[in-house]
Amino acid sequence: MKMKKIVTMALAGVMALSVFSGAAMGAETWPEKTINFACTHGAGGDTDYMARLLARKLEEKVGQSVVVNNVTGSNGAICMTEYKDGDTDGYTFVLTNSAALTGNEATGLSDFGWDAFEPVAIYGKQSGENILVPADAPYNTLEELIQASKDAPGEINFGISTGGGVYIASVIMAHAAGAEFNVIDAGDAAERLTSLLGGHVDATIAPYSSAKEYIESGDLKTLCTLLEESPDLLQDIPTANTTGCEELVMNTLYVCLAPKGTDAAIVEAANAAIKDIVDNDTEWKEEVNSFCFQEPFCLTVEETKTELENQRTLFMSYAEYLQ
Amino acid sequence: MIAEGFASVMLDPFVILLIAIGVVVGIIFGSIPGLTATMAVVMFLPVTYTMTSTQGISMLVALYIGGISGGLISAILLNIPGTPSSVATCFDGRPMAEKGEAGKALGTGVIFSFIGTVLGVLILIVISPVLASVALKFGPFEYCALAIFSLSLVITLTGKDMVKGLISAVLGALLATVGLAPIDSKPRFTFGIVNLTAGFKLLVLLIGLFAITEVVKYAEGVRKPENFTIEGNVKIKGVGFSLKEFIRGIPNAIRSTLIGVGIGILPGIGGGVSCMISYTVAKNTSKHPEKFGTGIMDGVIASETANNATIGGAMIPLLSLGIPGDAVTAMLLGGLMVHNVSPGPLIFQKSGSVVYGVFFSMLIAAVFMCVFMLLGMRGFIRVLNIPKNYLLPIIVVLCCVGAIGDSNRLFDVWGVLIFGIMGYALIKAKIPLSPMILGFILGPTFESNVRKVSQLISRDSVFSHPIFCVFILVTAVVVVISLRSNKREREALSKEKQ
Numbered sequence A: 001m002k003m004k005k006i007v008t009m010a011l012a013g014v015m016a017l018s019v020f021s022g023a024a025m026g027a028e029t030w031p032e033k034t035i036n037f038a039c040t041h042g043a044g045g046d047t048d049y050m051a052r053l054l055a056r057k058l059e060e061k062v063g064q065s066v067v068v069n070n071v072t073g074s075n076g077a078i079c080m081t082e083y084k085d086g087d088t089d090g091y092t093f094v095l096t097n098s099a100a101l102t103g104n105e106a107t108g109l110s111d112f113g114w115d116a117f118e119p120v121a122i123y124g125k126q127s128g129e130n131i132l133v134p135a136d137a138p139y140n141t142l143e144e145l146i147q148a149s150k151d152a153p154g155e156i157n158f159g160i161s162t163g164g165g166v167y168i169a170s171v172i173m174a175h176a177a178g179a180e181f182n183v184i185d186a187g188d189a190a191e192r193l194t195s196l197l198g199g200h201v202d203a204t205i206a207p208y209s210s211a212k213e214y215i216e217s218g219d220l221k222t223l224c225t226l227l228e229e230s231p232d233l234l235q236d237i238p239t240a241n242t243t244g245c246e247e248l249v250m251n252t253l254y255v256c257l258a259p260k261g262t263d264a265a266i267v268e269a270a271n272a273a274i275k276d277i278v279d280n281d282t283e284w285k286e287e288v289n290s291f292c293f294q295e296p297f298c299l300t301v302e303e304t305k306t307e308l309e310n311q312r313t314l315f316m317s318y319a320e321y322l323q
Numbered sequence B: 001m002i003a004e005g006f007a008s009v010m011l012d013p014f015v016i017l018l019i020a021i022g023v024v025v026g027i028i029f030g031s032i033p034g035l036t037a038t039m040a041v042v043m044f045l046p047v048t049y050t051m052t053s054t055q056g057i058s059m060l061v062a063l064y065i066g067g068i069s070g071g072l073i074s075a076i077l078l079n080i081p082g083t084p085s086s087v088a089t090c091f092d093g094r095p096m097a098e099k100g101e102a103g104k105a106l107g108t109g110v111i112f113s114f115i116g117t118v119l120g121v122l123i124l125i126v127i128s129p130v131l132a133s134v135a136l137k138f139g140p141f142e143y144c145a146l147a148i149f150s151l152s153l154v155i156t157l158t159g160k161d162m163v164k165g166l167i168s169a170v171l172g173a174l175l176a177t178v179g180l181a182p183i184d185s186k187p188r189f190t191f192g193i194v195n196l197t198a199g200f201k202l203l204v205l206l207i208g209l210f211a212i213t214e215v216v217k218y219a220e221g222v223r224k225p226e227n228f229t230i231e232g233n234v235k236i237k238g239v240g241f242s243l244k245e246f247i248r249g250i251p252n253a254i255r256s257t258l259i260g261v262g263i264g265i266l267p268g269i270g271g272g273v274s275c276m277i278s279y280t281v282a283k284n285t286s287k288h289p290e291k292f293g294t295g296i297m298d299g300v301i302a303s304e305t306a307n308n309a310t311i312g313g314a315m316i317p318l319l320s321l322g323i324p325g326d327a328v329t330a331m332l333l334g335g336l337m338v339h340n341v342s343p344g345p346l347i348f349q350k351s352g353s354v355v356y357g358v359f360f361s362m363l364i365a366a367v368f369m370c371v372f373m374l375l376g377m378r379g380f381i382r383v384l385n386i387p388k389n390y391l392l393p394i395i396v397v398l399c400c401v402g403a404i405g406d407s408n409r410l411f412d413v414w415g416v417l418i419f420g421i422m423g424y425a426l427i428k429a430k431i432p433l434s435p436m437i438l439g440f441i442l443g444p445t446f447e448s449n450v451r452k453v454s455q456l457i458s459r460d461s462v463f464s465h466p467i468f469c470v471f472i473l474v475t476a477v478v479v480v481i482s483l484r485s486n487k488r489e490r491e492a493l494s495k496e497k498q
Helices: A002-029 A046-062 A074-083 A098-107 A142-151 A165-177 A189-197 A208-217 A264-280 A282-292 A301-316 B002-010 B013-031 B037-048 B053-078 B084-098 B102-137 B140-152 B154-158 B162-176 B194-198 B202-220 B243-265 B271-285 B297-321 B327-338 B347-385 B388-407 B411-428 B434-459 B466-497
Strands: A035-039 A066-070 A092-097 A117-125 A129-134 A157-160 A182-185 A203-207 A220-225 A253-259
Touching: A002 A264, A035 A046, A035 A074, A046 A066, A046 A092, A046 A117, A046 A253, A046 A264, A046 A282, A046 B327, A074 A092, A074 A098, A074 B194, A092 A098, A098 A165, A098 A253, A098 A301, A117 A264, A117 A282, A117 A301, A129 A142, A129 A165, A129 A189, A129 A208, A142 A220, A157 A165, A157 A189, A165 A203, A182 B434, A189 A203, A189 A208, A189 B102, A189 B297, A203 A208, A208 A220, A253 A264, A253 A301, A264 A301, B002 B013, B002 B053, B002 B347, B013 B037, B013 B053, B013 B347, B037 B053, B037 B327, B037 B388, B053 B084, B053 B102, B053 B297, B053 B327, B053 B347, B084 B102, B084 B202, B084 B271, B084 B297, B084 B434, B102 B243, B102 B297, B102 B347, B140 B154, B140 B434, B140 B466, B154 B162, B154 B271, B154 B434, B154 B466, B162 B434, B202 B388, B202 B411, B202 B434, B243 B271, B243 B297, B271 B297, B271 B434, B271 B466, B297 B327, B297 B347, B388 B411
Parallel strands: A035 A066, A035 A092, A157 A182, A157 A203
Antiparallel strands: A092 A253, A117 A253, A129 A203, A129 A220
16 A cells, blocks of 8 residues: 555656656747647738737747637637637747737726736737828818717717727717717728728728728828837827827737746746847848838737737726627 | 730730740649639749740639630530539530430530630730720719629529529528628627638539539439440530530520629629529520520520620639739739739730730730640540449549648538538439529628618618619619519419329
8 A cells, every 4th residue: 555655656747747847848848849839800800910020920930830720700719718718838929919818808898818828929010090081081180080070979970899999999089078079880800991981981990001091092091000109110100199189098918828827937037039030030020011011019928918918998987888 | 005015915925925834724723623713823923923924924814714715515414514604504404415415515514614714815905905894983882782683593494493593692691691790890600710700612512512512412422333435425526516406505605604704794793604694594594495405505605605704704804904804814913913914904005015015915815725725625524434333432532632732721621521411411302502602602692782871871872873883773774674583383383294
């Protein structure tokens, strides 16, 4: 009996040791095999583009192939549900954007937040959602637009897509700045732009990169960006939080996550590899400049957690109006 | 700029090679049930990120054109539409093949696919900005009316047994409600299963209804001896049909092109609907509507011209407004933006040479498609010589691969299986399956737009929307006419019986 106990103890000890040393070795030599990226959004979108750009650069840097799979649906909720308890060997990552990650929790589409994962890095900023109106509209700032809606309650049709980040923005404007729009669903970003151009709505929100052509052609004008700070290369676009609605901040950031329980050392190693690419690669800078109108941007693991928690606090404070 | 675009395509052998590869891969993806044009583009999109803009976009449009055209092969030979755009090709293509006219059906499909593509692209080149402004006029009211109009065609599509057709269409619309509701994103019929929140995919439903049922139907008669060689021994002269037959088909082709382009321009409807609308319009305006469905060229012409013309149509809002009309153009949009070509009103000024390059690529791709398909025709027909007990299991496997490939979920394979069983039960009940596809596509279009209208109606009257009123009037007229012709058909049938 005693003998058996000792053997068991010894075996357990050996196992624990092997797990420990295995993990330690894993971090030192990471990566030793193909890395899998699960992207929460489909090919053709910005989240996918950034994920694939990172995959290509990471492949060059670490010398292992990086394969991107698009697991799409429900604004990323399906992919995140599937992978939050995914393989923790350090070769599986989820690539998404912060608005989907925290937005889905606030709207009730997911029942978990960023802390269901091990965040690896925030590795870029989007060109930013802009509040857009026709170029001949009488208002030139967000403040004037909100004032106009108060003067004629329910007369200004504001196009949104329910459930997404754009919806959260409209709720914040109504509750924090007292805007009285007739909020109507106008579909995804492309459909919202069509509705605005066709005169079916009077104002809407869309990413700058989608609306750029119409702003330059003089069909539309942007009142402000929802980013906390104006995009690095578009400094003349004011931010919403300084021009009419202080609470309205929506930073869409590109995030890399690992399944919960992935070894912290590997997470750090991955963060270091990504950070080195973002901070030092010239091609990365060129791509990000022309695609996102931003300078390269990368946070450490701790900074990533803080940033995600800040977004979550903001979104969750409006959760009661969203669900 | 035109010369520059021309040179960038024609003088670069690599671009020509990419177009040829794109067309061949597209045809293969299109012809295999389960793999679609959309998937071909998804697979190759990341590859194009590192190419130049003209190279990348040329390859993608070649995949698109090849993929939409390839669908006719399996529709005619196996009665399984290779892509959603070929559903209506089965209606007359398969009966033609059964009559021993597989070669003629394929030839017709290929030639008129070519004509549809070229006419569609020419319309795109010539009057794209004008038509783009039409697309902008379509708001929630107009889409509502369009959906009602298209759904009313179910009556014609189903012919004598209208009730069963409507059952099928309603079932399709109901299946489409699974998942997140439009407008409020509330989950419906998801039973707490996270995979159901994304709803069912059109592709999954299509494979289940058409491919799996076809296999099960065959399995039913497996004990009866079958002569495999008869169907396959088809002699084809030239393209399979005469010049006289070709000339007779021209008015039909022109009408189908216009329908295809028209549907293509409107975002969110797509080739699956355009081929069916074109088919029903051809049937309604034909001097001999009763022959539709028995294997006549007109049916194949209507379907194949329209679905290929939809390509040109869908490119119109994509290029001049930056609005994608379907899944493929949504990815093309990504492909363009990655190369710093921003579709929109300024695209001709800012990236004119790329746009003209795309136009030339599309025309070259259409020619390649036509040549490759005509050359391959004799080979395709040999598929019928493969014993079905080898062929069909392979098709089932490919279908499941396709279902997984769509969004990388095993869940969708279960969907294929369940829809297959459901489809087989419906066939046994003599309920037609194609109205279900219409219901599935148009149900959500109708629902989301009718809900948008309800948000607008308090300060907007329907009478300020002329397009809406016209569509509703036309719908009423079409319904009355179809009901009367259905009644006549029924009466004629009962007289014959007596």
